[in-house]
Amino acid sequence: MNHFILPVLLTTLLALAGCATPPPPAGPPPPIGLQQAWVQAVAGPAWAVRALTADATCPTLVWPGGNAAMRQRSAPGDEPPPPGNKQPEAKPTRFTLRACEAAWPTDAASVQVGGVTLQAPAAEARRIVVIGDTGCRLKASDHAYQSCNDAADWPFPRVLARALALKPDLVIHVGDYHYRESPCPALLPGCAGSPWGYGDDTWQADFFQPARALLAAVPWVFVRGNHEACARAGQGWLRYLDAETGAARVCEPEVAAGSVNNADFTAPFAVPLSPRSQLIVFDSSEVGSATPPVASSAWTHWREQLDRVAVLTQDRAQSLFVNHHPSLAFSPNLLGTAKPAHSGLTPLLQDSQPGRLFPAGVEATIHGHIHMHQAMGFATNQPATLVIGNGGSAGLGHVNAAAALKTELAPGARLETFEAHTDYGLSLLTATPEGWQLQAFDALGQPLASCTLAGQKLRC
Numbered sequence: 001m002n003h004f005i006l007p008v009l010l011t012t013l014l015a016l017a018g019c020a021t022p023p024p025p026a027g028p029p030p031p032i033g034l035q036q037a038w039v040q041a042v043a044g045p046a047w048a049v050r051a052l053t054a055d056a057t058c059p060t061l062v063w064p065g066g067n068a069a070m071r072q073r074s075a076p077g078d079e080p081p082p083p084g085n086k087q088p089e090a091k092p093t094r095f096t097l098r099a100c101e102a103a104w105p106t107d108a109a110s111v112q113v114g115g116v117t118l119q120a121p122a123a124e125a126r127r128i129v130v131i132g133d134t135g136c137r138l139k140a141s142d143h144a145y146q147s148c149n150d151a152a153d154w155p156f157p158r159v160l161a162r163a164l165a166l167k168p169d170l171v172i173h174v175g176d177y178h179y180r181e182s183p184c185p186a187l188l189p190g191c192a193g194s195p196w197g198y199g200d201d202t203w204q205a206d207f208f209q210p211a212r213a214l215l216a217a218v219p220w221v222f223v224r225g226n227h228e229a230c231a232r233a234g235q236g237w238l239r240y241l242d243a244e245t246g247a248a249r250v251c252e253p254e255v256a257a258g259s260v261n262n263a264d265f266t267a268p269f270a271v272p273l274s275p276r277s278q279l280i281v282f283d284s285s286e287v288g289s290a291t292p293p294v295a296s297s298a299w300t301h302w303r304e305q306l307d308r309v310a311v312l313t314q315d316r317a318q319s320l321f322v323n324h325h326p327s328l329a330f331s332p333n334l335l336g337t338a339k340p341a342h343s344g345l346t347p348l349l350q351d352s353q354p355g356r357l358f359p360a361g362v363e364a365t366i367h368g369h370i371h372m373h374q375a376m377g378f379a380t381n382q383p384a385t386l387v388i389g390n391g392g393s394a395g396l397g398h399v400n401a402a403a404a405l406k407t408e409l410a411p412g413a414r415l416e417t418f419e420a421h422t423d424y425g426l427s428l429l430t431a432t433p434e435g436w437q438l439q440a441f442d443a444l445g446q447p448l449a450s451c452t453l454a455g456q457k458l459r460c
Contacts, residue, residue: 034059034114035097036208038215039104039121040222041281043243043269047104047121047219050240051113052200052208058100063108070100070113074239074248082198084231084254087181088140094199099239099248121219122169124274126431129168129218131159132324132368134391135179135206135227138196146394147190148180148205155424155443156392157210162445163426164214171218172279174368175225175324177207177241178233179393203236221271224285225324225368230264234285243269243281261286268305270312270319274431278316280309280362281323284345288325288369291344299348306352313361318435321358321383326367328357328385328409329374332397332422338407341370346410355412356381363435363456371395373425373440375451376409377417377458384458386438388427398422419460421448 031054042048051059051070058070075098081090105111110119134156136148147153163171180202184191195201208215228237230251239248243266251263266283273279282305292298313319327346331339349357358365368389376385389395404418425442435455440448451460 031096036212036215037113037116037118039118039219041271042245045270045272048245049102049104049111049113049118051100052097053100054097058098059114061102062112063105063110066105068102068105070102073099073101079235082231082235083251086141089182091197093197093235097200101245116216118216125170127168128170128172128429129163129166130172130174130366130388130427130429131163131391132174133176133371133389133393135177135393137179137394138182138184138191138194140182145184145188145191148194150190153190154392158443159391159424159426160210160214162441162443164217166428168218170221171214172221172322173223174322174366174388175223176227176368176393178203178227180206198233198235200236221279221281223281223322223324224266224283226285226288229285230261234263238263242266268309268312270315276316277318280312280319280321282309282321284323284325287344289344291347302348303352306348310359313359318363319361321362321365324367325369326385326387328376328382328413329370329387330399330404331370332372332399334397336398336400338400338403340409358383364453373421373448375419375438375449375458375460376415379414379416380412382413383456384453390424391426392424395422417458417460419449419451423448
């Protein structure tokens with residue numbers, strides 16, 4: 001696992017650079033025409049076509065026997081720096097691209113958007129690639145600078161190539177797409193010339209340009225991470241990937257503690273996978289960092305959303321709950337100590353479903369946030385937990401498997417299966433008559449782990 005550059009080393013490098021600041025490198029030429037087009041799950045449940053274009057109007061969908069003009073979600077323009085952002089350097093957020101949307105035409109097996117051909121969502125998603133935490137970390141407040149120009153240090157393009165080779169029916173991204181929050185310091189060639197901030201140049205570098213081929217090849221489910229909260233890259237998230245359709249929502253000013261910022265919240269929604277199985281997508285981008293006070297309106301709000309999850313589980317025999325922040329997982333550290341991860345959502349889950357945390361219909365949960373792969377099966381009555389946050393963002397530390405198996409992740413939650421890997425990579429879920437097979441691969445396609453999921457029981 002790659003390590004962050006230590007503050008002492010950074011300080012030395014900057015001192016050697018002296019006081020003179022070289023002019024910033026020339027930016028790329030303005031984009032021309034259609035940049036990306038893709039199919040994504042949206043609230044409904046439904047499927048939508050999205051596109052980003054530098055043209056003055058949105059493109060048109062064309063398919064045998066029909067066509068439809070895409071509607072504008074957001075126009076090019078500048079927004080103020082994200083409200084509440086903590087980074088020492090800030091600038092207005094510039095969007096040069098137009099975001100467009102159209103509902104997937106129900107009678108189409110494929111559609112054309114400009115020169116891009118998009119395929120209809122599969123009636124049954126039997127091969128699902130899961131990736132997460134994929135951007136290249138440039139964060140001044142943590143003195144953390146990843147080498148975005150080095151394919152070994154930031155291997156997200158390699159991960160995407162492996163995902164494309166697996167020929168999935170669906171891709172799930174479990175959140176944290178955007179990481180380039182601060183400028184690359186002088187004398188660090190590994191990230192020299194990288195865009196930074198929260199505009200579409202950074203979104204393009206961190207996600208859309210490397211993912212262009214996979215976006216066009218297969219439908220996606222996008223989960224919101226804490227990096228996509230309004231205090232960070234939420235402005236782009238709402239324009240591009242938010243599951244709510246129509247005109248893009250706008251990040252609001254900061255709200256008082258205990259209140260809910262509507263732009264930092266998306267209601268849970270289901271994505272059918274087959275007649276018997278579904279995903280339930282939950283936006284934990286804001287509540288994942290801190291639990292609201294029990295008597296607050298925010299507590300009541302989030303509890304109502306968990307009640308909604310319980311209702312959604314009744315639509316299929318098997319539900320996979322997907323959100324960014326895991327509640328039953330370990331935080332890696334240099335010593336490998338089995339330290340349970342903290343999530344602000346956990347007390348709400350305990351209040352909603354004491355002991356089990358999730359409704360009976362949830363057989364497994366899928367998350368990111370922790371920059372490694374973890375697969376956990378329980379001897380007690382909890383759903384299996386998968387953490388797939390090793391898609392490219394730098395991480396630090398590991399988890400000792402023997403110590404993990406002896407540690408309760410929550411009161412009464414005893415593990416019987418634990419697999420963990422710090423390699424960069426991705427995972428593939430393949431439907432079986434009993435449930436799912438999980439295969440984890442590194443960025444070069446070498447296998448890391450193989451597990452089976454039958455009901456809520458995970459075996460590796």
